[in-house]
Amino acid sequence: MTAKNVYAYSLQPVNYEISEQEQRNAQLALSRSNFKIGQKAWLIMGAIIALAILGLIFIKNYSTIFCWVAIVCVVIYFLVRKFGIEWYAKRKLNEVPVQEIKGLRMGVQPHGISMQQRVGANMGTMTVGWKDIHEWYDTPEFILVNFKVKGQDGAYILPKRMDSNKFPFSTIRKHLNEEVGAAKKI
Known part of the structure; x- marks a missing residue:
């Protein structure tokens, strides 16, 4: 049994970087x-x-x-x-201008998806709970998660290439199926 199967959450947050092309592909798939x-x-x-x-x-x-x-x-x-x-x-x-996302770290915890970003000398953390997510899409290239936190809408594009960095997509799917329901079709 591998360490990935023993602990299905992120022990350490992984780098979360999305290129402009990946963002445009996700937007086009949704449209x-x-x-x-x-x-x-x-x-x-x-x-x-x-x-x-x-x-x-x-x-x-x-x-x-x-x-x-x-x-x-x-x-x-x-x-x-x-x-x-x-x-x-x-x-x-x-x-529409798209900003390249770099310098973020993302992890999966039992209570939700956490994101870390260095702001000056401090490390800022944001967690999106599983109950804050209202819809999600599962495609061969990415998982798109739409959420609402403190009255503001947001979305995460989770490229499947992050799976090679020990980012637990199976755990995300399990929680999303339990809390939100089945993935919407694109």
Whole structure:
């Protein structure tokens, strides 16, 4: 049994550094989850396409231009939702300045996630309790945790590469599943 299995929390906080690219990737992944085409939209698009195709097949001696227009409109709507909104979101996200995060240390404790930062000669500590977290996302590249502490919203992007530094992602998932519920889908 390894030391990682014996003690599932951070004995020492690990370095927490996130590059600008990692932050942008997390923001883009979250924005993609907001722009998914819902089931209702798929049903409406399918019904319009089906009726337009039936119109092309069964309408004789009349103009079928309205059927072609309906098909083209559905295709344009799909392309805008699939590619146009993502392009616009990338453009807007690049306009927002992102600060590289360095010089922080993060640890996992039974009561929450703690973060340490040197402020002048002193070491500042902040702990986000498991009950302060209101939603979380689990992706192949990172875990995103949204929380509210003292009336202020915040978020942690926890890159999976920190797992190699003995940062206990399995413990985080266990606590988040117990306290918050299952991870939201991106």
